[in-house]
Every structure is written in C-alpha cells, then in structure tokens.
Amino acid sequence: MIYHQVVVVGGGLAGLRAAIQAVETQLDVAVISRVHPVRSHSVAAQGGINAALGNAPEGADDSPEKHAFDTIKGSDYLADQDAVEIMTREAPERVIEMEHWGCPFSRTDEGRIAQRPFGGAGYPRTCYASDKTGHALLHTVYQQCLKQDVKVYEEWSVVRLVIEDGECLGVIALNLVTGELEAFQAEAVIFGTGGAGRVYNNSSNNIINTGSGMAIAYKAGIPLKDLEFVQFHPTTLATNNVLVTEGARGEGGYLVNNKGERFMKRYAPNAMELGPRDIVARSIQTEINEGRGFEGRYVHLDLRHLGRERILERLPAIRDIAISFAGVDPISEPIPVQPGQHYFMGGIDCNSDGETRATGFFAAGECACVSVHGANRLGGNSLLETIVFGKRAGDKAAAYVKGKEKTRAGGKALAAALRETEAEIDQLLGADGEENPADLRDEMRRVMFEKVGLFREEKQMKEALEKIRELKDRAKRIRISYKGRRYNLDLACSLELEGMLLMAEVICCGAIERKESRGSHYRVDYRERDDENWLKHTLAYYTPDGPRLDFKEVTITKYEPQARRY
Amino acid sequence: MQKITLNVYRFDPDLDQEPYWKSYELPGREGVTVLEVLFEVLEHHDGSLAFRYSCREAICGACAMYINGSHRLACKTQVSHLGRVLWVSPLPHMRVIKDLVVDMDPFFEKYKLIKPYLLSNSKPPEKERYQSPDERRYIDEMISCILCGSCYSSCPSVWTGEHYLGPAALMWAYRFTADGRDEGDAERLNLTAQEGGLWRCHTIFNCTEACPKNINLTHSIQQLKKKAAARVLGGK
Secondary structure: OEEEEEEEEOOOHHHHHHHHHHHOOOOOEEEEEOOOHHHOHHHHOOOOEEOOOOOOHHHOOOOHHHHHHHHHHHOOOOOOHHHHHHHHHHHHHHHHHHHHOOOOOOEOOOOOEOEEOOOOOOOOOEEOOOOOHHHHHHHHHHHHHHHOOOEEEEOEEEEEEEEEOOEEEEEEEEEOOOOOEEEEEEEEEEEOOOOOHHHOOOEOOOOOOOOHHHHHHHHOOOOEEOOOOEEEEEEEEOOOOOEOOOHHHHOOOEEEOOOOOOHHHHOOOOOHHHOOHHHHHHHHHHHHHOOOOEOOOEEEEEOHHHOHHHHHHHOHHHHHHHHHHHOOOOOOOOEEEEEEEEEEOOEEEOOOOOEOOOEOEEEOOOOEEOOOOOOOOOOOHHHHHHHHHHHHHHHHHHHHHHHOOOOOOOHHHHHHHHHHHHHHHHHHHHOEOOEOHHHHHHHHHHHHHHHOOOOEOHHHHHHHHHHHHHHHHHHHHEEOOOOOOOOOHHHHHHHHHHHHHHHHHHHHHHHHHOOOOEOOEOEOOEOOOOHHHHOEEEEEEOOOOOOEEEEEEOOOOOOOOOOOOO | OOOEEEEEEEOOOOOOOOOEEEEEEEOOOOOOEHHHHHHHHHHHOOOOOOOOOOOOOOOOOOOEEEEOOEEEEOOOOEHHHOOOEEEEEOOOOOOEEEOOEEOOHHHHHHHHHOOOOOOOOOOOOOOOOOOOHHHHHHHHOHHHOOOOOHHHHHOHHHHHOOOOOOHHHHHHHHHHHOOOOOOOHHHHHHHHOOOOOHHHOOOOOHHHHHOOOOOOHHHHHHHHHHHHHHHHHOOO
C-alpha cells in the first residue's frame, strides 16, 4: 500500500493546479495520471481563457459582474449563480498568476495580455496564446509542478474509489506498465479526471476521455449532476472532428452554407457567428438537415478574408490541423466543419470548494459539476474553471487534511477493495466471452450521437436507453484477447468500457426525464424552456438497476431568468 | 482502396529474447492515419500490441515513433503519403518498455534539470508583466514544443553520451533565457554550459529534421552557445 496525504487523480490543468496548491502547504502530495501530464486533454484547448481584464480597448469597462451575467445567460440560467460569481471574481487573479508563472500569452501592442471576442460574451474577454492556449497553460502548470517537485505516478489508471461510512479512504490504481494493482491510501483524494466525450461518436476529445473518473465516483455512491447536458461544439473538422476553435470566429471567420449565405443571420441576427455554442451548433445542423450543407454533412468556415498574416499569427494551429487532417489550407480555401461532441457541463456533484458528499473526496474541472456552466458552457470558461476550482479544491483539501484529528484506520477496507478489484481483473482476463469490447463501444458511440445528440425526442432516446442496456448486458461477456499484464491496452480499454456505458445510461435517463429544452438539451417534443418545472439540477445515484434520479434547487443570486436572445 | 501491409516492431521484455517484426494485412481507407491503423490492429487483430496515444491531433506528443525511416507522430501521418507498406518501430536509441512504448524518463529528467520555468527574484507586479508582441513572437516557435522526444531520439550526441542534456532540454533553456521576463540566465548557463551540456551539440541538425512541430532546435542551441561564450569573453 502506498500512502500520501493528498492523492490527486488526473494530470490535466485542474488536477495539477490542485496539486500545486496542496504542495504549497507542505503536505505530501502525489498525482496519479493515466498519461504523462502534458498528454492530458487540457493540452488540446485552443481559443483561450476568460477573465475580465479589460485589456482590449473595446473591453475597457468589462467587469467580473458582466462576465458573470454572460456566463449565467449562456448557461440558460441553470448555473448556480453564487459559484459563477466566485469564478468570474477570481478569474483575473488566476490568469495573472499564470502569466507570472511564465505562461506565454499573446500580447497587445502595449505588451499586456491580449484578449479576443468569443461566443456569447459581450466583451473581448478571452485571453489567449495564439490558438494553443491549453498547451501553453498546461505546460506552464506542469513546469510549476517540476519546480515544486510534485510526485507523479505516470501511466497509472485509477479503477476504484474507496469510501467507507461517508469518508474517502483512497483509491485502487492499475500500473499500466507492469499491470500490477496497487492501493493508495490518502487523507484526501481530489479528482480532476476530465470528461466523458468519447461516449459519443464525432467527439473533439482526446481518445483517453472516457469519463472513467466520473464513473468510478458514481459507482462509489457519489451522485452525478446534470449529465444530460452535453455540449456539441459548432465547428469540428468534418473529416475527424478535431476542434476548430471558436477563436476562428472570434477573429472574424464566417459560417457559410452551400448557397454562399452567412446563415447565422437567421438564428442570431446580432451575435451572428459569435452566438453561444448550443445555438450555433443547432443552426449549423439545421442548415445541413435542410439540404444547405455540403455533401449532406458539413458547412464552410471561411477565414480567407482575414488574410494570410492574421491567420499565421493568430490561428497557426488551426491552419496546421486543416492542412494535416482535411487537406485544406484556410488561407486559400474554406474549412469543412460540422458540430461534434465537445464537453460535459455535468459531472460529479460538488460545491465551489470541490467538496462532495463524501468527506475527504473532492472534484474539480470537467469531471466536476459545481455548477458554473449550467445547460451550456461559454467558450473560454472551461480552462478558467480548471484553474479557479482546481486551486480552491486544493486549498480546501489541504485545510481538511490539516484539521483532521486522526486518520481513519482505512487499511483494511483498502486491502479488501484491492483484493476484490484483483479478482475482477483476473476474471476479466480469464473470461472467454464472444463480445469484442471495441465493437460494443462503437455501437454505444453511434447510438448516443444519433439519438441523444443535438436534437432529442422521447422515442429515440428510449431506443437509445434500451440499446445501452443491451450493451451493458453484452459487456458481461467480453473477450480480452491478450492475457498478459504488461502494458495491456486491451485490458485498460475494457475496464473503461463499463464506466462509459454507465455514463451513457445516466445521460439517457436524465435526458428522457427532463421534459423541456434548455441550453444544449434541445427536445423537439418540448421546444421551450420550462422554469416552473425544470429550473433544477438533475442528480443521478448509482443502483445496480440503473440510475435513481433526484433533483436539486438552482442557486439564484441576482440574475432572474429571462428569455435568451442573441 | 488497396490493402496495406503494416510491419510493426514487437518486443515484450517479459516474454521475448529479442525484438522481431510482425506483419498485418489490413484494408486501406481514405484519410486513414498510422495511429488509426495501430488501433485497427489492437482492437480487431492483436490485443497484445502496445503504443502510446492521447490527443490524435498532434498537440500532446504521446505518439512519436519511427515510421518508414523518419521520426513522425503516428496521429498526424497519413498512410497514403507513405505508400502501401508501413514499417513502424519505437523511437530509436531509447529503452523499449513494450513494442512501440519507450522509456521517456531520461528525457524528462533532463528537461527538469535545466529548470524549465520562469526564474525571477523580483516580486511580480500586481498585474501582468509587460512583454512586447515582438518579444513574444521571438519565442513562438520554441513554445510549440510538445515534448514528444523525437529530437532526443534522433541526436547522435545523445546516442553516445549518456549525460548529454539533448536538444529539447537545451532548446527550453534558451526559450527561458530569451524571455525578457526571466532572470535566470546565469543559473541556466551554469546548468547547460558544462560537461554533457550544449558544447556537445555538433550542429548535425538531426533534431531539427526530426521535429514534428518544425522547430529549429539547432538554432536555439547555437544561440545559447553564443550567450555562454559571451559570458566568458565579454560582449553580447
């Protein structure tokens, strides 16, 4: 058994930021990560991070209050307003801190952090490092971890969270290189494990985004909140769904259909291409569905009028991506784009200090649901969420550990959990089933994108749920072809499959239950938002027969829900 | 599309006396990448294959390999650019953990040695430090490094000198010394202008050719040499 006072699971921005915070209080902290930290999905964030710095001339009178209002309106009023206010108030300090740590932000002519317009925002508020902001931030935070000598267990996959009598004791993790299981005992555990994008087809996410952290917490009895709210990014590359940043539209890019029209004038006449993501994504899909797309599956994102120089300076990675994966140079041709799964607004139910139902267990980042994004996240707010709430979770976890009077004797429960997990893995490796886990996963992804996607309807969603339950059943009979333990990807992916199916099931159940349209959750059979009945969060609790749903009030401070027009 | 033949370097130190090549015949497909072909093998032909992956969009650095005679990212490499026969092996001159997975620890240890973070003794201002757009532009190419290890694996001075810091670590040292916000020049020159340091770069340019992000690492290392020489000889 390995012991650390604080164990952080996940080497992306939220996890590393939490780890730095806890290490600074002189605690013994370790990070467990499925991949080397710089390979985490945070690295793929492109367009930027929001903070009301007021550095752009048109944004001089921006403020945290205006940032909060835009975020809450963007959320279709499902965000908890107190949490949003914390995030927008702490945003400038966190972003400046990144600059002080060396983050190479792009600059204004005067040398300040540059800011660009983003969707659903009233001001140019999105700080950026060309179109590689996640890469710049993640490398900066990782470098700080090196400076602070944070211990990292690389290529370990956490497979179980151990909670006894409402208190977190630690985790069980699989060392991918050796194939050995190990118990990690800790006074506090912080999850920064990311989203579950790969439950869907056409996802912009890293291949490792399987939602395993959410699934593990769910199975350990922690409820998941608002999982039916899945963001579809308007512009992913039509060939392989790699993200094409909102920054491309922030810099002035046009969305154009096969008639050569800038069709957003029909959907968001004022904001045009810079409407919020849910609205722009549905608008694009509507154009495609009504025959105004290209080849029946994409529209054009046209950057040509920005000119060569601006594209090379502000959007160099987008140009590389378009050339590498679509064979298109945006300097001379429009980019083929389509909506793709992008982000989970929902996640592990926690408060603005990352605290969950179990003492000693914290969550931050995409795996968590504070909730600051409600039913639709604004671009530039997810990077912000990771560092604001990563820090806060690290702070709170450290305070909790320091205030703890005595360590619970958790060794026994952990040892038992280790034995059980070992037996499960032995059984999995020994089983001679007929189902190929990759085939089951692909079926799940297809059905989720087709039936629980941008446009939803009861009958379709029920068919999806039925399919997911059938897949869950078939997953009991999977065959792992490789029986060895060393770097067994077949085993690692099979372990993740169970969790992915659980996430798919929770999404279906929440989406079927929520009989309204709000933000990313758009139902063709209930097209209006229904504040009277549905201004509330969904909570899903694990039971062996499927999720038990419950609901929770939304916190409103001073922004009364109103109609959402852009 | 015509069939493709994938030849993969296989080695499991627990089981194999020595490495060997294994061939798979696979259906070709428009726009398929080498990474997708490896997944096809893993998921439908041979579950024992090991390789690293994450972002599949050339920004995380996980899948650097040696493909048809060059260092490449598997995710960014189109099979159609290589013909119908693929030869895929791990990054050369690095210890193999299994198949295409190599031990990156020496690479990251050396990266850590050069203190790859802003060094500054002065208290930062309340707001951001100012930096001109030109100064920022100067480091733009260097900060696009994804720490994939291609340069390190391609460098003859690394092959023959266990303690040589290697191209990426030296490039990062220069990236910080070239940043006006950093005050760690002396400290970093002490770390890099030494036995095993930047003088072992013989300007062979392998690193620059191997880099999948088109970074001219050799240039950065020469700039650092200039700084080191200037410190001893005086001048700039």
